[in-house]
Amino acid sequence: MAGRRLMLFTAAALAAGTRRGAAQVAEGAPPGLEEAHRRLAALPDTISYLLQVDDPRGAWGGGIAPGRPLFVGSAFKTFVLAAYLRGVEAGRLSLDEQLAIDDSVRSLSSPVSHHLTGTMPARSVLEAMIAHSDNTATDAAMRKVGAATVRALVEEAGLRQTRIPTSTRRLFSWLAGAPAGTDLDWAGMQAMVAGRTPITPRPAVNDGESILSSAADLVAWYRPALSGGFFTRPETLTEFKRIQAMADAMSMIAPADTAAYGKGGSIEWDGFNCLCAAGQIVVRGVPATFCFTRNWNGPPESVAPATAALLVACRGMLEAVRQRIG
Structure with missing residues (x-):
């Protein structure tokens, strides 16, 4: 303890x-x-959280092992969104550009685009990535902006405990035991899920393709990001916040009628499980930035009660923030 x-x-x-x-x-x-x-x-289980409330009457907050790097799942997609919007600011990218959605980027866990083939406007791709955590949309956006560009943003932000995958499909390929740098392609993903190919599972937390961050890193990211610290134009910040407000995890933990921006993440892999919710709520103009992460080992039937317990604690903490400020 x-x-x-x-x-x-x-x-x-x-x-x-x-x-x-x-x-x-x-x-x-x-x-x-x-x-x-x-x-x-x-x-x-392995728990890490950090809450920082920038109350003008005096900052306050709480935490458990905030510097501990853990698996955070799709919470990394905030960096992809920001990197893409910065590319739009620089004139290299456009939110109206059509991005290909096909088997060249199709990935597992893609509730929006799984059965789609064609193109989507980049704006809709980014919305699907954040609102529904669509992995095909994520890989389409990452292919366009470049994983190196996203990693450069993470480095610029000074996030020393944060690692992102080259793509979600490369992550799944690596976890399934493929050689380094291998993309098993969509046919390989389907074969893997159907059990038609041998799998030598690697742990989700590893030195190859993984998704790691600490609560301290994600709070250090969202505090300046949501105040425009990584953008040059007000309209870019508006778009960043608009899309981040669409994340379904925020509605699960934020107090009623409270502005909330962020991203959640999860994984179930070979007995390893992750839940993460990171972002910010704003109460009467006061930002409260947070990251809650839980990693544990357990069977599939452990996921529902583990999720419920974490959500109760997160909601309780953010509701306490609302009551104190409001």
């Missing part, structure tokens, strides 16, 4: 407390926040 000690920070202790992992309680911290923190700390 040493990594799960209570951290509720005042403005003066926020940065120092996060580095030391010391237990500090802000004066007047809402009871709901402490209760939600205890719920998270009691979960029998």
Whole structure:
């Protein structure tokens, strides 16, 4: 439990407390926040979270092992969105350009585009990537903007604990045991799912293709990103926030009638599971930036109760923020 000690920070202790992992309680911290923190700390898995509330009366927040890198699944797609919009700002890309949706980019877990073949406007591709976590849309966007460009943005943002895949299909190929740099293509993905090809599973957390980040990194990303820190034009920030507000994970954890921007992520792979929700809510003009991540080993039947328990804790924490500010 040493990594799960209570951290509720005042403005003066926020940065120092996060580095030391010391237990500090802000004066007047809402009871709901402490209760939600205890719920998270009691979960029998690998838990990491960070909450930072930039209240003008004094910043405060909480966390558990915020610097611990964990698997975050589709939460990485925020970087793809931002990199694409920056390409639009620079005149290299267009939101109206038609992007190919076909077997050359088709990937698993694509609820919007699975049965589509043709083209879609880039704007619709980016919306499908965030709103529905469509992996085919993600790979179409990444092929256009370039994984190297997305990684360069991650580096520019100073996110030292964050790693992204070359594409979701390359990730699935690597996890299935394919050699480094191999894309098993769409036929290979179908054969893998149908059990027609031998699979030597690699762990989701690995040194090859993976999706890793820390709560501290994702909070450090969303705080400036949602205030325009990585864009040069106000309209780009507006588009970034518009699309990030479409993520279904935000409606699951944000208080009612509260602006929320972010992205969730999950995976079920060879007994390993991940849930992540990262982003920001805004209450009366006060931003509260957060990342909640849970990694655990368990059978498929463990996913529903694990998800429910995490959602209860996340909703409780963000509701406590709303009540204190509102």
